[in-house]
Amino acid sequence: MQQSISREALLNAIRVRLAESPVVALLGARQVGKTTLAEQMAAAWVGQTVVFDLEKTGPLEALRAAPERLLSDREGLVIIDEVQRMPELFEVLRPICDSRQRKAVFLLLGSASWELVKGVSETLAGRIQFVDVAGFSLSEVGGGELSRLWLRGGFPRAFLAEGTGAWERWMESFTRTFLERDIPGIGSRVAPAALGRFWRMLGHFHGQTWNAAELARSLDVSVSAVNHYRDLLAGTFMVRVLPPWFENLGKRLVKSPKVYLRDSGILHHLSGISAMLELQLHPRYGASWEGFALEQVLMAHGGREAYCYGTQRGAELDLLLLRRGRRWGFEFKCSDAPKTTKSMQVALDDLKLEHLWVVYPGTLRYPLTEKITALPLLEIPGLELQTP
Ligand SMILES: Nc1ncnc2c1ncn2[C@@H]1O[C@H](COP(=O)(O)OP(=O)(O)OP(=O)(O)O)[C@@H](O)[C@H]1O
Ligand SMILES: [Mg+2]
CATH class of the missing domain: 3.40.50.300 (P-loop containing nucleotide triphosphate hydrolases)
Incomplete structure (x- = not known):
């Protein structure tokens, strides 16, 4: 049952x-x-x-x-x-x-x-x-299921599948139905195979700054085609396009969005990953965590007024959330004991953040500096985004 x-x-x-x-x-x-x-x-x-x-x-x-x-x-x-x-x-x-x-x-x-x-x-x-409505969140399935939720993703049938084989079969059938039936069902005439190739390719670029020209070259299609594919996948809630934050800071800022596959299970399926050990050894391990934790933050705190931030000189912030006129920063680090970096300090100062949370898979919350705290992902839903 x-x-x-x-x-x-x-x-x-x-x-x-x-x-x-x-x-x-x-x-x-x-x-x-x-x-x-x-x-x-x-x-x-x-x-x-x-x-x-x-x-x-x-x-x-x-x-x-x-x-x-x-x-x-x-x-x-x-x-x-x-x-x-x-x-x-x-x-x-x-x-x-x-x-x-x-x-x-x-x-x-x-x-x-x-x-x-x-x-x-x-x-x-x-x-x-x-x-x-997104797939299951960590608060719905419980903190003890973090690894399973991350690996399999939040689609109920994928998360609850009995065994890896059943998970793989569900993913295979879901992605195929999506391309062959659901996309034509909304009136799109994009060829399923072309959109499928784009989707898989986007897995390689998961968590990176959107670069339509590079993707178009890799797929040998036009720039307007890849933009259209991206909009189709974003409009059907499969892809997250995180817009860049910019204001006049006297610095050259990155003005392209970052793009993620919203469901970590789909990312893993398209990347051929079906076990935690494979994920841990995979070059996209860190990016996978980043996308997974990002979605959990946006599920818990809402997806509006959410941005990425980057300067041409390489300083970056994974997520900037504006809430009640205040600015909160999030970095997603898949390590046992995250530390501060120069880039975090730059983002903190540039953006005048209220606080910067370094979200990681551990269970202990600890201060890194006065304004930077290492925060277990489990504590995201209970996080109060307001000043005391
Ligand atoms: N809370 C839940 N617990 C366990 N299984 C669930 C839960 N919610 C949904 N499911 C299962 O997930 C599958 C998809 O659910 P459902 O049909 O409600 O999704 P949907 O968003 O309406 O999908 P579609 O867009 O394809 O119509 C079903 O097999 C359903 O039984
Ligand atoms: Mg339905």
Whole structure:
């Protein structure tokens, strides 16, 4: 029997937003558990619930034929799954949201970003709130599972797979379905093999500054093609594009984003890594930790106002988070006992950071200087990003 992992914090975030807005959208990659969360919401809902799954032809055609009639007089919780299949729905929802007679709230589930599903961006402005759903986080699976979560990634079926063989098979089938069915499903005509090559190649550049020309050369395609591939993978939540921070500091700053595969399990699968020992010996060991820990920070503290920072002379900061007008720095170090570096000091001074956290896999929190602390990844969710 498959184990079930409780996601109370996410369910709570959905509940709070549904009490505040007529529409809540759960957005996240394929297979992260969106439908399961919606089912759990429905099971606990007091009152009527109805589900339209737009992956199924019947509900999709019915909604296309008579959307107002099917949606406007509803009561209770209305769940619409796979909304990216019907972007025109947003136009229909707008007057329903604004109606005084409205008795329903709408929970929309989608696996492609608004930018990718054209024409829907502003339609529901002011009426919609978002909840980002990623794979399992460290706080959901528990600190004792850190290595497993890092190695296998957070997709529920990948994380819970019984044995390495089952994990590999799930990854193989997931990546293939994603390329051959999900990407065409959002209206893209990119050849699956070309996007697959790009995805794998991006694994080699994981955690590096985006260099479209270099990738285009390696793949023998145009620069605009690699930019398009990147946007497709970012818009389907497979890739993280971390924008660069710049301000006038009198220094030459790096003005390109950094790019990561968001799920460490996918990175490992595409890199042929299936055991911890292989990961430890792999040239991308440090980069893998960086991406994994970065995603955990952004899951716990939100992905908005998050930047990378680098100067042309080589000083760098993995992550700058702006929260309530204050600046927090994060470095991700996969070592037993991280130390300070010159680069950390430069970033601390340049950016006037409140504090710099050096996030590592250990269990002991200890000060490195007055403003730099070595922090176990386990302590990320409880970290208070405000001055005492
Ligand atoms: N909390 C959980 N604990 C255990 N297994 C889970 C959990 N959430 C999801 N799963 C399993 O992961 C798989 C994917 O979940 P689900 O269908 O909810 O994801 P989804 O995001 O809706 O995927 P898709 O975008 O492909 O529709 C399912 O087999 C589901 O049973
Ligand atoms: Mg689903």
